[in-house]
Structure formats: structure tokens, C-alpha cells
Amino acid sequence: MRLDLIIFFVIAVLLVGGIFSFMALRHLQAEKVRTANFKRAELERRAKSALWTGATIVSARAHTAAEEMRESARVDLTLQITPSSGEPYTARTSWRVKLPLLSQFQPGASLSVKVDKNDPDLIFPNQPGAEFWS
Incomplete structure (x- = not known):
């Protein structure tokens, strides 16, 4: 196999891996935001009904x-x-x-x-x- 072809495949794998890593991190960040918003809404609901x-x-x-x-x-x-x-x-x-x-x-x-x-x-x-x- 030619060296330039090997380099091409390595770069392609790194790019695809980087894209998937970026997408996974964005998903985790969005999930943290959703969880924080849910927690805040729950606390606000509980505060309204508190004595x-x-x-x-x-x-x-x-x-x-x-x-x-x-x-x-x-x-x-x-x-x-x-x-x-x-x-x-x-x-x-x-x-x-x-x-x-x-x-x-x-x-x-x-x-x-x-x-x-x-x-x-x-x-x-x-x-x-x-x-x-x-």
C-alpha cells in the first residue's frame, strides 16, 4: 500500500473520530442543560407550594x-x-x-x-x- 494512501486513511479516521467526539460532547452538554432546567423548574414548583x-x-x-x-x-x-x-x-x-x-x-x-x-x-x-x- 502506498504511503500517501495510508496517510489519507489515517487522516480520514481522525476526522471522523473528531466529528463523532464533537457530536457526543455537544449531546452531553445539551443533556446537562436539560437536566439543570428540569431541576430549576422543579425547585420553582416546590417553592410556590412551600409553607x-x-x-x-x-x-x-x-x-x-x-x-x-x-x-x-x-x-x-x-x-x-x-x-x-x-x-x-x-x-x-x-x-x-x-x-x-x-x-x-x-x-x-x-x-x-x-x-x-x-x-x-x-x-x-x-x-x-x-x-x-x-
């Missing part, structure tokens, strides 16, 4: 180092939840909070929250400038 209640911040830890979070920070909260029925309990959650509002998220501060009916540890904020961190 209003009060909470007190036990501890708060802000994470502001990430480059993509210039206007907000992830805040890990430990909350004392006071449901309208049942005993108070402690839950942990993470929210995205606008940077100018971080000072409001201090231990001892009272919050209005929404608690998922089926998962009492799923706590949604009812604060302007705060959203659930998923």
Missing part, C-alpha cells in the same frame, strides 16, 4: 471568592425554623444573597422563609435579594 414560616439565623457563612459572584455571595445558613404546627427544628440551607444585603444575614436575625411540604430541610428565602442556591 410560610419564621426562622432565626443560628449561624451564617458567606462565600464571596468565586469570580462569577461579583454581585452576590453564597451564604450557608443554619436556621432555627419555627413552624406554625410542630416543634421548632434546626435546618441548614444555602442561598445566593446580593452583596449589599449580606449584613442582614447575621446570627440572631429573624427571617421569613418558605418550607417545602414534603422536605422540611428544603428552605426557600422570602427575602428581597436572596434566592435558593441549588
Whole structure:
């Protein structure tokens, strides 16, 4: 077999392999986007049907180092939840909070929250400038 023919076949195989790899990666990326959109829609549905209640911040830890979070920070909260029925309990959650509002998220501060009916540890904020961190 001639050398130029071998080179042609090698290049053809590499091109076809590259095209299939590119298509597979695009498919995986699209699947990740679909999954993320489904998860976000499910969380929004659950937040709408969640029950209003009060909470007190036990501890708060802000994470502001990430480059993509210039206007907000992830805040890990430990909350004392006071449901309208049942005993108070402690839950942990993470929210995205606008940077100018971080000072409001201090231990001892009272919050209005929404608690998922089926998962009492799923706590949604009812604060302007705060959203659930998923």
C-alpha cells in the first residue's frame, strides 16, 4: 500500500473520530442543560407550594471568592425554623444573597422563609435579594 494512501486513511479516521467526539460532547452538554432546567423548574414548583414560616439565623457563612459572584455571595445558613404546627427544628440551607444585603444575614436575625411540604430541610428565602442556591 502506498504511503500517501495510508496517510489519507489515517487522516480520514481522525476526522471522523473528531466529528463523532464533537457530536457526543455537544449531546452531553445539551443533556446537562436539560437536566439543570428540569431541576430549576422543579425547585420553582416546590417553592410556590412551600409553607410560610419564621426562622432565626443560628449561624451564617458567606462565600464571596468565586469570580462569577461579583454581585452576590453564597451564604450557608443554619436556621432555627419555627413552624406554625410542630416543634421548632434546626435546618441548614444555602442561598445566593446580593452583596449589599449580606449584613442582614447575621446570627440572631429573624427571617421569613418558605418550607417545602414534603422536605422540611428544603428552605426557600422570602427575602428581597436572596434566592435558593441549588
